[in-house]
Amino acid sequence: MPIEVNGTAIETDEEGYLVNLSDWxxxxxxxxxxxxxxxxxxxxxxxxxxxxxxYDEYQIAPAVRVLTKAIGKQLGEDKGNSKYLYELFPYxxxxxxxxxxxxxxxxxxx
Numbered sequence: 001m002p003i004e005v006n007g008t009a010i011e012t013d014e015e016g017y018l019v020n021l022s023d024w025x026x027x028x029x030x031x032x033x034x035x036x037x038x039x040x041x042x043x044x045x046x047x048x049x050x051x052x053x054x055y056d057e058y059q060i061a062p063a064v065r066v067l068t069k070a071i072g073k074q075l076g077e078d079k080g081n082s083k084y085l086y087e088l089f090p091y092x093x094x095x096x097x098x099x100x101x102x103x104x105x106x107x108x109x110x
Contacts, residue, residue, distance in 0.1 A: 005031045017099050024052075024102025032100050036091065043079075044088050044100075050074065051101040061106040064094040 001016070002009040005028050011019040016035065018024060029048060033040045040048075050071060054062055062070060064082070072080020079085075085093035094106040 003028075003031050003035070015099075015105065017105055018102045021102055021104070028102060029100050032102075036096055036100065038089065038096070038100065040100075041088075044097075046075065046079075047071065047085070047088060047093070047097050048101045051097055051103060055101075055103050061098045061103040062094060063106045064092065067094050067097075067106075 001014065002011050003016075004010070005025070010023045010028055010031075013019055016032065018028070030040060033044070038044065051061070051067070054067075054070060064085075068080055068082055068085060070080075071085070082093070085097075089096040089100075098104070098106055
């Protein structure tokens with residue numbers, strides 16, 4: 001089921017994750033976020049960019065517990081907790097944030 005971004009059809013799977021990770025751009029992220037009812041703020045972008053760096057380094061999208069710990073280490077304890085991340089991404093910080101970041105669905109997410 002493709003999404004349209006700047007006149008280009010971007011292929012997604014049945015859950016809305018990008019089929020080709022190389023199709024990701026900030027405009028694609030904004031379109032996915034809009035479909036997810038998420039208004040991207042600076043705090044959202046901080047998590048999205050963190051996830052993209054994490055994926056580049058480890059070639060895996062982190063599950064929520066790993067994500068929470070890793071964010072806490074890099075961005076501070078005030079951001080490395082489930083409450084904060086669920087406020088940003090109410091449908092699941094790992095699952096929803098990874099979708100917006102153009103990454104595959106995290107391992108272990110249903």
